[in-house]
Amino acid sequence: xxxxxxxxxxxxxxxxxxxxxxxxxxxxxxxxxxxxxxxxxxxxxxxxxxxxxxxxxxxxxxxxxxxxxxxxxxxxxxxxxxxxxxxxxxxxxxxxxxxx
Numbered sequence: 001x002x003x004x005x006x007x008x009x010x011x012x013x014x015x016x017x018x019x020x021x022x023x024x025x026x027x028x029x030x031x032x033x034x035x036x037x038x039x040x041x042x043x044x045x046x047x048x049x050x051x052x053x054x055x056x057x058x059x060x061x062x063x064x065x066x067x068x069x070x071x072x073x074x075x076x077x078x079x080x081x082x083x084x085x086x087x088x089x090x091x092x093x094x095x096x097x098x099x100x
Contacts, residue, residue: 021048028055
């Protein structure tokens with residue numbers, strides 16, 4: 001219940017990986033006011049992005065998403081597009097991944 005007021009979540013350099021993304025995505029229904037989600041340096045791959053994209057409909061306030069320095073590949077782009085469709089992103093960081 002208190003998570004609904006959360007506006008910023010910085011989890012950089014915690015090695016949460018795809019399993020952590022599953023947990024985070026499961027809690028996303030409570031993140032209705034989250035504006036900044038910083039997930040750089042977390043060893044997230046395409047599977048983690050799939051989990052996050054499934055939760056995107058709850059992240060209706062998300063403006064800034066940092067996914068830099070992870071292990072995202074070409075498949076992750078499909079999931080990133082789903083996030084862009086559902087979230088009013090202003091800034092998206094994807095640098096230092098394995099895309100392209």
